[in-house]
Amino acid sequence: MAVNVAERSAMARALELATRGPRGANPQVGAVILSPEGAILAEGWHHGPGPPHAEVDALSKLAPGAARGATAVVTLEPCNHTGRTGPCAVALIEAGVARVVYALDDPGAVSGGGAERLRAAGVDVEAGEQAAAAHTLIDGWLTAQRLGRPHVTVKWAQSLDGRAAAADGTSQWITGPAARADVHRRRAAADAIAVGTGTVLADDPALTARDGDALLPHQPIPVIIGARATPSDAAVHRHPHPPLFFDTHDLHAVLADLHARGIQSLFVEGGPTLASAFVAAGLADRVLTYIAPVLLGGDRLALTDIGVASIDHARRLVVDEWVPLGPDLLAIAHPADDADPQTEGAR
Template sequence: MAVNEAERRAMSRALELAALGPRGVNPQVGAVILSPEGDILAEGWHHGAGSPHAEVDALSKLDPGAARGATAVVTLEPCNHTGRTGPCAVALLEAGVSRVVYALDDPGAVSGGGADRLRAAGVSVDAGEQADSAHALIHGWLTAQRLGRPHVTVKWAQSLDGRAAASDGSSQWITGPEARADVHRRRAAADAIAVGTGTLLADDPSLTARDGDALYEQQPIPVVIGSRATPDDAAVRRHPKTALFYDTHDLHAVLADLHARGIQSVFVEGGPTLASAFVAAGLVDRVLAYIAPVLLGGDRLALTDIGVESIDAAHRLTIDEWQPLGADLLAIAHPALTTEEGAA
């Protein structure tokens, strides 16, 4: 059965609802219950760990029997397991829902399978509606489920000839205001922002996400990686979120600890040394390269040694989008050998 216009509109609304939920160890999920005629009966979203899932939140706003014959439109496949709450697939069946439309499959070995359970009970099920938008919303959670670590975005700004700074080390500003605003918007969408101690000592960054002169309501947790001490008066110590300091160069260990803390997305913009270390370790899920139409020359490259000794060993990328930002150009890419679900 094809997805109809009312269901498409309901999925757009469900995605808006999902974004209201907190980022954390659970995915952001939204749900809309439609009558057989396509009218909205109820809406819900997941409010955080231990609270009712989006489908149950929506159903709880209806009188008993009011959902019989209805359609549930959900941004993620209804779960099929009992954790702090019961299986959403069962809740939908018990409510008498006759059709389910969802955007993304649940990748969990335990929580997945809800669609099959619904189909086996005679419910009409359609998957994939607005999957790209749903994926963009919870890509960190998806990566955490598949790889057991946060989703890692590595960002850098460079001249057209691949330099991150001029010969004297100055780099403010290679790119223009539109590109810098885009960076701050993306910072605000991440759970954590990471730099190395070299960048921290050289630039004393605040690592905040700013909307003009104001701070975004959502701020990433600052993460500082490296063995050099951070001064007591460093700007990062005045960040709205308490910074995490890792006296190590073991990026796998850092990501494992961040994952254990419930951090699902990390925005890396700590300069060429840290960016190159993440690339060399194969720990990059997305690259954001902001390219300015300037030439700098010299040896201050945007990336340094990433372990490539021959062209055959090159880290190949797939471009997802070329995005103009004022005079600059943003390349958004993911590793070519990684499936899009695990990379983007």
């Protein structure tokens, strides 16, 4: 049975509700309960570790028996395990829900399998509705589940000829106001933001997410990677969150530590050396390249050595989106793999 208009609208609402939940060790999930006629009966979202999951949160707002014959629209497959709370799949079955529409499969070996359990109980199940939007919402959590580390976005700004700075090292500003505002919005969407000590010493960045001079409601935790000391009066010490310092070049160790702290998404913004290190290590899950229509020449490249000795070893990307930002252009890309049709014949 295909997804109908009411269910499609309810999924858009569930995705909106999911954003009310905190980012952390658990995914952001939203749920909407629809009557057999398609009217909204209840809404819910996951409030964090411990409280009921989104489906149960929504069901709790209904009188006993009110969900019988209803449809549950959820952004993530209802869980199938008992942790701090019971299985959501069982809660839906016991409530008499007749149909479940969800966006993404739960990748957990323990928590997954809710759809199969629902079908075995006679519940009609439809998967994949607005999956791309749901994936974008919780891509950090999904990466953490799959790889045991945060989802890493590597960002840099460059001239049209691939330079990050002029010959004297100046780089403010290569891009214009629209591009810089976009960067701040994306900083605010991340759990943490990383730079190298070289960037701290050269630019003294605040590493905050701002709208003009005002701080945005969510601020990423600042992460400083490198052996050199950060001055006591550096701007990062005035950040709303205490900075995390890593005196190491072992990026895997850094990510493992951040993962243990519940950080799901890391925004890497700190200069060609750090950006190149993440790319070379195969740790860039997404690349954001802001391209300005200027020419700088010289040797201040946006990326340095990333371990490509010949064209056969090029690190190929798939561009997901080109975003015009005033006179500048943003390329949003992810590393290519054999499943990407764009890479066919490219290797």
